[in-house]
Amino acid sequence: MSFKMKKIKKTNTLLNLIGLIIIFSLAFLGVYAVQSINLGNNKYKAGKGVYSEETKEYKKEIGILIVGRGGFTGGNDAPNLTDTIILAKINKDKKNVSLLSIQRDLYVNYATNPNEKEGTGKINSVYPHYLGRLKDETQAMHKLAEKIKDITGEETDYFVNVDFAGFKKIIDTLGGVEIDVKESFVDRTYPDGNWGYKTISFKKGLQTMDGEKALEYSRSRHSTSDFDRSLRQQQVIQAVKNKIMSSYTINSPAKVTELYNIFKENIFTDVSINDAITLALDLGLLKENYKFISSNFNDTCWSPTADCEKGGIIHVPNRELFGGAWVSLVNGSTVNSLSKYDLSRKYSDIVLNYPRLEEEDAKISIFNASKVTGAGVFVNNMKRYGFKFTEKEAVANAPETMEESIIYYNGIDAESDTIQALKKFFKGKFERVPEPKFSTQKAKIEIVIGKDYVKDNSIFNF
Incomplete structure (x- = not known):
């Protein structure tokens, strides 16, 4: 048995947030299953994603590809673009969850092997490209996972594809989340959901945000860089995780049930009920003190005189070469040779597999x-x-x-x-x-x- 996968609930705004909240959502679904199903003396059987038939042991590392789509309402004419792409790696022994955000503007070959002729475009359009051609959501996600492996060199055990129509409701159900805004900023071109814009602003400091405010904080892209935006998303994810793990939620069966219903309506995934139980119990995601390490791709190392920062492995090429589109390439790649991924694979290996560095x-x-x-x-x-x-x-x-x-x-x-x-x-x-x-x-x-x-x-x- 697996979670509800077919229905994708419509949303009233263009949502661009996704991340580890999904991992904890899956763990919560496991908790719900444990509370709701009388397991008796029967042991649940975990799937291949968390159990190795070769070693007969639970895997010590689990990779999850998490993507977020905008949905079908609120003036969104591209509902299946995966504007947020995060590769998450859970390490049971080290008690680490490594998060790597992939820039949505990264320009790629859609094809995952030399024999395919699929065209090119931004990585956020890989999923809708294959969804249109294959007419199958799971196959389209597998194609995106193959492309992510091509770029990062990392295998994934699961995928999670989310329409975040219920995002605001999740946070409101949790009673809001605490966010420490690192720097004040103003965004005067935030979409108002009716083909227009409105001004939003955030002041520096610790504050409690409801679902609407947290969504705005996560989604704002015009005031700061796309790199800052991806880190803000992960900041909200961790705040949600902390609230989920709090006694306010864990000790309330009603809230667990309410969250379960929200999650299952908005998550399309290949994680089974049994594997969700494993995430909740064997990995201890909700009880163990896992440390989160966030990483992304950025362009801080492109200039010869730049003071490089972690993740400085991409650059913004001449827009004229891409029909005026604002895109990014992995350093070493060119318009005629898009798939030079040696650098991105080495970087991904370090940030995902050596997180304590x-x-x-x-x-x-x-x-x-x-x-x-x-x-x-x-x-x-x-x-x-x-x-x-x-x-x-x-x-x-x-x-x-x-x-x-x-x-x-x-x-x-x-x-x-x-x-x-x-x-x-x-x-x-x-x-x-x-x-x-x-x-x-x-x-x-x-x-x-x-x-x-x-x-x-x-x-x-x-």
């Missing part, structure tokens, strides 16, 4: 022991993956030349996500030391570039 906050210093200039380029190349550097000693000359490149580390475990992530980029020697070798800024990690790098620059692959 950010939390560990192990500062890095680079020491040039090769006597050849150019070590500074390492800094920006590494920052886009989320690596952190010492403030005054990001790059320096080593006190002596060294034949072999090496990475020294101190005060951090060899099995840490930071060290394991660095092994993806450096094929040389790692050595644990009791204290920094060269750093005067107490760097936890010292990357020493030796003369061997001059002969073979593939030693480092950032």
Whole structure:
């Protein structure tokens, strides 16, 4: 048995919010099933998404592709565009949920293999493209999942496709959510649902938002960048999660039932009841203290003089090459070669599979022991993956030349996500030391570039 999949409830506004609220919705459906069904001594059987027939164990990692569509009313002439696309990865052992937002304007080949001739367009139109051609919602979602795998290199176990007609009602049922607005902003071109616009504004600080206000906060796109918008969406998602987990909700069977009814009317998914129970119980999503790490694609590294930020792997090309459309490409891709995804795959691997890198906050210093200039380029190349550097000693000359490149580390475990992530980029020697070798800024990690790098620059692959 699976959740209701056919009916897509109409909405009165163009909704662009989707995210981990769905994961907790699924977990809540599991809770509802446990409360409503007498399991007795019968064990429920989880599906392939959470149980491995090969190891006969529950999977330690689960990938979920989450997309949100606008719906059919409120002046929306493109109801099936997936304007929000989030790849979520749940790690049971690390108690992490990693969220990666994919820019809706990323320009792609619709085809998922060289033999297909499907045309090109923004990634938010992949689902409606295949829905129109295949006339099947599930197959269309599988095609989108294949394209996301092409871009990120990541498999997904489930998909969740949502028309957020019930979004405001969910938050109102929860009694509102607390949001800490990081910066004040004004949006004078927010859609009013009647083909016009209205002005909305938010002041900096902690505040309680009802469903309408939270939707506006999540959806606003004209006042700040699309990258800021995706992070605001995830901020609301986490606020909803906190409210769902609170005693206000958990201890109220009536509210659980009310939320269940809202969820099942607006979610189209391949998650079964049994798998929802697994998400709720075996993974402990509602009770365990999972840490959330949010990431996205942005263009902060495109300019040669830019100070890169985490996620800086895309750029905005000349609009004339795309018929005047505002699109983005993964760095390395061009209008004639759209599918250069080496960088996006490496980035996705790091942020989804080594999520504690950010939390560990192990500062890095680079020491040039090769006597050849150019070590500074390492800094920006590494920052886009989320690596952190010492403030005054990001790059320096080593006190002596060294034949072999090496990475020294101190005060951090060899099995840490930071060290394991660095092994993806450096094929040389790692050595644990009791204290920094060269750093005067107490760097936890010292990357020493030796003369061997001059002969073979593939030693480092950032």
